[in-house]
Amino acid sequence: MADKQTEDWTPKTELGKEVAEGKITSVEEIFQQGRKIMEPEIVDILLPNLDHELILIGGSPGKGGGIRRTPAKRTAKMHKSGRKYKMTAFAVIGNKNGYAGVGKGQATGSGAFRTAIQKSIKNSKLNIIPVMRGCGSWECECASPHSIPTEIEGKSGSVRIRLKPAPRGAGLVVSDEVKKLMELAGIEDCWAKTFGETRTRINLLKSVYNAFKKLNQLKIKEEFKEKSGATVGEE
Secondary structure, X not given: OOOHHHHOOOOOOHHHHHHHOOOXXXXXXXXXXXXXXXXXXXXXXXXXXXXEXXXXXXXXXXXXXXXEEXXXXXXXXXXXXXXXXXXXXXXXXXXXXXXXXXXXXXXXXXXXXXXXXXXXXXXXXXOOEEOEEEOOOOOOOOOOOOEOOXXXXXXXXXXXXXXXXXXXXXXXXXXXXXXXXXXXXOOOOEEEEEEOOOOOHHHHHHHHHHHHHHHHHOOOOHHHHHHHOOEEOOO
């Protein structure tokens, strides 16, 4: 998404200035230095091939009953002047090769729907992280980054999710919304088991994101790293 908006960008942070000047040429350098991304344009420049998906967190009554899922949730609050509506959206992003992020956006007033979506995409860029991939399945052991290297559990609110390595060809045995994030992260095969109020989709996706962060914090021995083909970020 390195477009005219990026070309007109004036960096406000030290990291942004270094990226604009070409001193930092990859997002991997930023994570190796332990620095925080505070401007979405940094991600636009260093990862121009990002895709995004909106999570269907809202709903409206469908024909014949049931709920028709929508990408934004509307809530109302009573004021002296009447009801005030707020729109909330939740987006996931990734380059389908080892980087992913999640973000929530909220807005009120006219154009709230579009503004909330734009904010959610912006915040997901600020929350982007590298994702450790590999092949931790004893049924496969192909040492390629098509799954995750080991079982891991993530949590957000009342929701817990346990991710397990799956052999090549098993596919993503997860819910449709979780599948969006995993595909954007570049994970092709994975099993998952969930606990808690999984209908709260924001917490469900955040629990997967939390599991990805925990994977990055694992200290893996070189022997296992070589056996599972564990890699962090892009191949």
